[in-house]
Every structure is written in C-alpha cells, then in structure tokens.
Amino acid sequence: MPNLPIFTPFELEYYQSQFEHKVEYNLADSSVKCVSTREWLSEDEIEALLDTGLFYPEVNGTRQLRERIAVLYPNANPDQVLVTVGASQANSLVCSTLLAAGDEVIVMTPGYRQVWGLAHNAGCVVKELPLRQDRGWRVDLEALDVLINRQTKLVAIVNPNNPTGSVLTEEEMGRIVAACAKVGSWLHVDEVYNGTERSERAETPTFWGRYDKVIVTNSVSKAYGLSGLRIGWAISSEVMIDAMWRRHEYGVIAAAAPSMTLAAIALQPEKRRCLLARQKHISFTGRQVFEKWLTEQNGIFEVQPSEATCIAFVRYHLPIRSFDFAERIRKEASVLVAPGSALGAEYHLRITLGYEPEKIRASLDRIGAVAAKIVLNY
Template sequence: MTTLPDFRLETHFSRWEFNARHHMTASDSQTMAMSDLLALADEEDRAAWEDVTLGYTETYGAPALRAAIAATYEGLSAADILCFAGAEEGLYCAMLALLSPDDHAIVTVPNYQSMETLPVTIAGAVTGVPLRPENNWRLDIADVRATLRPNTRLICVNFPNNPTGAIADQQTFRALADLCAERGIHLFSDEVYRGLERDSALRLPQAAELFERGVSLNVMSKAYGLPGLRIGWIACRDRALLERMEKMKHYLSICNSRPSEVLATIALKARATILDRNRALVAANLDKLSGFFAGFPGLYEWQAPDGGCVGFARYLGADGVEAHCRSLVEEAGILLLPSSLFVSDLLRVATDRFRVGFGRKDIEIGLEAWRRHLG
C-alpha cells in the first residue's frame, strides 16, 4: 500500500470536535454513564465485571462477547464473528483481506471516506455508484449492474448511509445480495446504524445472514451510543476470510480491551432497552430539527432521513455552504460538516450540502444558538 491521504473528516474533527460548544454533527447516539450500563447487567455479567482482570484476551474476541454478537444475527454462531478495536480497524482489515491490485471494486457515493479510500489504494480499479438526492439517496440496482466487470471482487455499501441517512429498499438490497452470490462477489455492508430506522419496516437484513460472502460490519459506537468502548466486529460465514483478517489484526490491536469486552457484552444483552431509548431520542430530536429547518425555508432544504442519526441538509444561501459552516463554528461554536469533507475521487458529490446530527440530548440548546447566529 502507498501512503494513505489525510482523512478529511477526522482531521476536521481533530480541530473542532472537542472545541466547538455545540456539536451539531455528531454521528453517534447519546452515550450513557458506566453506572447506568452496569445497572442493565444480569447476575452473570455483573460477576464477570467485578472479577475482570487486565490481561490479554483472545484475538477473535472473548467467547462471551462473540456469543452475544452472534445472537444479533439470524443463523450465525460465535465462530462467524471477529472482533476489532472499533469499526475502522475491521474495515481496514477487511479491505486488505478482500482486495488485490488485480481486482475491481464498487463503492456507493457519498460515503464514509475510508470505505472508498482503502479500496482505491489497494485495488486496481474502483467504480462509484451514485446515491442520488433526486431519488432520496436510494440505491438503484441498475447502476450497480452497469458497473460490473469480470474482475469485480467486492461491492461496498452503507445503510443507513453516512452522511445521508438513506436506506436501500428491501427488494433492492436482496437483489444486490443475489447478484453478489451469483457472481462470487463479496458484499461488504457497513451496518453501524442498523436499529435506528425511523420505521422498523425499513430495517434491512444483515448481509452476513443472506449468503456466505456477505460481510457485515458493526460497532458499539453508533446505534448503541457507546464509542468509548472501542468494540467493533465483522460477521461473516466465510471463515477463511475471517482467518485472513485475524492475521492482519496481529499487526494492529492484537486484541481488544478486556474490560470493554465485558461492558459490550452487557450492552448487547440489553440491546432492546438501549436501542429503544436511542430511537426515542432520535425521533424527538428529528422533530425539533425539522421544525428548525422549516423556520428558514429560504436558507435550508431538508428531508428527514430514513434512519441513523445524521442527515445531509442542503444550504441555499448565496455565501455557499463552506463559508456558512465556517462562520457557524468560528463565530457561534456550532459544528457542522460541509460537503467538502465528503468529496469523492469516484463521483461528484453535491457541493451545497452539510451533515447534521440528531442523536444526542439537548439538541434544542444548539438549535437556539444556531437561530441566534442567523439573527
């Protein structure tokens, strides 16, 4: 691999995430205190927490954690799970294990940068498939078919999508899995926002459930709101692929934090409670955010996303979205992410958009500061 380019979004966050007074573009759900999480533990896991030691754990992940993760999938077992120190490590290992310089990959655009940058760096060729605003950012299977090549080895998708919040419809997603199965292509599916759909009928099956080459990425950070645990995983029934990724993990984290694994196990067993709480907060915040945008019809164009806790709003002002976001953060301490942080080497991304988040509590405080700034 050559040197990777700067991660635009994370570089921007390094400057502003913990300095801006109002983090209005956060991509995770509201977190919780350690005491609140421990209150959800059953007797077995409470004992595991009280007796936890600070030694190494298994590279694949603690057996109890992998069993708890496997229970979130239909038809998978703990042997189909490989844990990582967050989702990014899993994505990195997967791309290295799945692609070579002779391969062609397909990636949806817009996207989270590393899902595009890594294939572009590793594979011989990468093609972007557009998620179009005029189609509510939904995937069109015809676009995927049009980009296929004889050496296509991987298709990468992310639903609910970051930054748009779009979800592919059920028929399209299953058709995509069938297409990959027919052609022996791995389907890499970033599912970190699964569980935060506005309507449960929109919730997609997980790629790993559908066929052997389905690769599902998930993490405790986004829908669960527990990014400080740094626990992510890949679920896949292609165990030879998991073995290749495990060998790459030996050069990275080697293993996860043992205390974090116990805490993640508690959270996964209590996932219904946690996800219900987070969906309720997202729904309430979405109403407040939609009301805010409705008050400024000459400045913003907004459509509530299908799921997740971020959306891609349109800015209509004459000064442009880059200047608008810069003035908001520098003058009012309001952090948003302009579309320049989501540019793609593969396809043009709309230049009048910004990412806004609505997964955390007290959103009305940031919205009021935003109103004051607009005068």
C-alpha cells in the same frame, strides 16, 4: 516532512478530530449522546466489570461476546465472528484482507468514506455508486449494473446509510446480491446503523446469510450509544474470518478486555432492548426540534426524510461550498458540523440530532444566524 508514500487522509474523521473538543457544540459526529458507564450497569454488572482480568484477552474476541454477537444473525456460529476495535477496524480489515493495487472497488456516494479512502490508498480503482437525491436517496441500481464487472473485487455498502439515513428495500438488497454473484465479487455491508430506524419501522434486515461472499461489519457505537468502548465486529465465513484474524494480530492483537465485558452486557436481550429504546428516543426528540427549526428557515435548508440514523443530511441553498460553510459555522458560532464534501455531496451539511433538545435548538439557531449573514451579503 519525511518521504512518505502518497496518502489520502480520512477527510471527515480528520476534520472531526481537529475540532470536536474545541467547540461549544459538537454536532459533527453521527451517534446519539453516549451513555456513561454508571448510567446503564446494575450492581452485578459492575462486579462483572471489576472482575475482568487485565491480561491479554482472546485475540479474536471473548467466547461470551462472540456468542452474543452470533445470536443476532440467523444460523451464525461464534467462529464466524471476529471482535474488532470498532467497526472502523473491521472495515479496515476487510480492505487489508481483500484489496490489492489495481482491484476495482464500488462504494456508495454520498457515504462514510472509509472504504473509499482505504481503497484509494491501496491503489485500487474506486467507482462510486450513486444514491439519488432526486429519488429520495434511493440507490441507483441501473448504475450498479454498469459499474460492476469481472474486475470488481469488492462492492462496499452501508445500510442504513450514513449520511442519508436511507434503508435498502428487500428488492434492492436482492438486486445488489445478484449483481455481486453474477461477477463473483465480495460484498461488504457496514450495518452500524442497524437498530437506529425510526420507531415505526422494523429493524433493518441484515445481509448476513444472503450470499456466500458477504462480510457484515457492525459495532456498539451507534445503535447502542457506546462508541467509547471501541467494540465492533465482522461476521463472514470461517475462512474469511480466519484471514482477517491474521491481519488483526498484526494491527492490534486484540480488542480491550474491559470493553469486551461491557459489550457482552450490552448485547444481552433486555439490556439491548433498553439501549436501543434510549437511542431511538433521543433521536426522536432531536428530530422534532430540528423539524420545527426547519420550518423557520425561509426555505434556505431542506432535507429528505430519513428512515434511520440520528443524522440530518441537510441541503442548503446558499452560494458557499460546504467546507467553507462548516468553517464559518465553527469559527463564528462555535458549532461543529460535517461538510457534505467530506461525504461526497456538495452543498450539504451533516448534523447529528442525537443530543439534548436544548443543545440541538441552540446549535441550530447559531447555524441559522450564520446562514442569515450569508444571505445578507449576497
């Protein structure tokens, strides 16, 4: 091994990338079944795709796509938008633009540990803001008041949250903004699950426009079922977007031109409505299968009802660590699920419910069978 600097790998993504194409059923990701290109494009849209030039596109994102992103946010303009390679790159740019060794960073736990890991790798002091399971995964705002101080460079939250599916209330949003404003820290809000709310709920309000030092990131991966396009974005003040754009040039130059054409089509109002409805329908049917299965498990598994996402973040009552449990499920049942430890919560599994009902049922039955073997042996 060459002499490389100390590095914390992205445990969740590493686990997925090793095995997701090697199992019969992959329920470790956090999207719904994605759309195939043929499925959602009209003849005209296919022509638009075929007409896309394959030269370097606008580095900060095509004007058309940035305009369609900007209209999703009150009073935003396209120069406040940077198009990135997924929300992952947008989140990574937030960290590379803002963070230096020794900075304090606050992240939500349990959570998608991208900023957590990037901040560790940048030599920051990372503090964890708990979502409280005993309070239905509400954020612990008293803890935030204790953690935050003038050394806090960045508060990074994910709303709606992965993996818990909880959505902040207006009051909680206001208190988070007020806490950041009091110490002058940046606020990064990853809103990739915006639009995945249960159908009876309204779309989650954005943090955009609530604070001058906010950076919102998002993508077409989750709510639109288009993760293969690898298109995301950041929206912030023009000064901040310019600074991120300078880092974007070093990292990738630009997102892919055909993907930007397709993302611009996806964000047209009618197309957007259809893609969101498709995603919600898939999650709804998957959740119904899951809820029935749950009643048949003799109390081994339990879940807090989520407000958004296609994910079940399942607490289990078995004497086995989540990584070992996920490994047994993978090896004995050829089903991939994400261990809670990779999201900051032991004795949990993260299972996506966004696939065909038969696939969900078959996978859950296999998980139940592995759990039953563990019960027999202790």
